[in-house]
Amino acid sequence: MKAIVARDFGPPEGFELADVPVPQAGPGQIQVRIAAASLNPGDLVIPSGAYPVPLTFPHVLGNDFAGTVTAVGDGVTAYDIGNEVFGHSVPRALGALAGAKRPSVTTGTLAEYAVFEAGTPFIAHRPPELDVVTAAALPTVGLTAHALIAPAEPKPGETVLVIGATGGVGTTLLPLLRHTRVIATGHPGDADLLLRLGASEVIGYDDYPAGVDLVLNLVRPTDQLRDAARTLKPGGRLFTITFPPPSPDMIDRDDIRFELVLDVDGDLGGMREVAALTPYISARYSLDEGVRALTDFARKHTVGKLVVNVCDTHTMNG
Incomplete structure (x- = not known):
């Protein structure tokens, strides 16, 4: 073959x-x-x-x-x-x-x-x-997007920063966040697509805003998220799908939730659960x-x- x-x-x-x-x-x-x-x-x-x-x-x-x-x-x-x-x-x-x-x-x-x-x-x-x-x-992007949504629990009206929105996971994830205000990082030429998929605003890769409720990191190494963590309100949440595994010293904040999402056993859902995603x-x-x-x-x-x-x-x- x-x-x-x-x-x-x-x-x-x-x-x-x-x-x-x-x-x-x-x-x-x-x-x-x-x-x-x-x-x-x-x-x-x-x-x-x-x-x-x-x-x-x-x-x-x-x-x-x-x-x-x-x-x-x-x-x-x-x-x-x-x-x-x-x-x-x-x-x-x-x-x-x-x-x-x-x-x-x-x-x-x-x-x-x-x-x-x-x-x-x-x-x-x-x-x-x-x-x-x-x-x-x-499969991979649907499983990852579905697994992120489960623990992140984005709520209507929250501000969500998506880092690396143009990739396979990001473009699958954006429609699931339409009930929130999504700030997506991406290239200027990709802005129209990201807005069409559900982003409210598209920014450069380092132009992070303040006052964010939830950060979803799809591309940056986990030990390079200190600036992203600074965008979060007290009590905010930062979820990543990248390595190395998170540790508190990486972000210098103890008032936010900082976790790796890695569902290797399908506990958060398998292919049947993601078949409706696009x-x-x-x-x-x-x-x-x-x-x-x-x-x-x-x-x-x-x-x-x-x-x-x-x-x-x-x-x-x-």
Whole structure:
């Protein structure tokens, strides 16, 4: 089968489209014919060599997907051959970080076929009203946006600062905050889109206002949020999805709530709970263009989600 692979640790310019064996479903697993997959930062970071991840090469990239079940392993009762599914998984090499309860791991979704664990909340049947491309773009950003909203509890009329609103998570999150006054950071050229998605105001990346009730950080390293914390009213809340893990000395305030949101077990909701969300898709590529998609994602300013159509486009609307 065709797949986008890394042959060794390095930048996306070293990735290639290659022929690799079709992965087979074992006990408790499903094999899926991938219709579409979308890109996430982990697709670049994991094979970059920046972290000591024990990858086996060639490493097939990709985490998010939508497709059709083509084989079912022993013990699987939730899926049958022909079922339409979508979801999120991480490379098997990161299985230890994928949650202790029902980890969702994969052989890589930027490929014609991939294998997944069946018993995880991060994979679900695709509702008929959710098209394939949207379903492929939704998993990681939808899960993250949903997980942020649960503990943050944005209230009507509150002022919310969203740092990094133009990315996949930000553009999925903004419509969920329409009942608040949203101040979003972004490039000037992205202002019209962010306002259309629900922002009340768009500012530069360091032009933080004062008097904010809630800060949602989507991009800044957690140890670089001191200025963002200063915007908060006493008793305010600061939630981040980035690392390193928060500690009080990073922000020099003890009167606000400062937490990392990382729902590795799906306790705050799985794919069924986020199927109604709508990600913003800015570009589509074919599998033959997969390496270009990844280099664009790494080197250019991209907005929302980039989707790779793995199958022929005439099958993408089912």
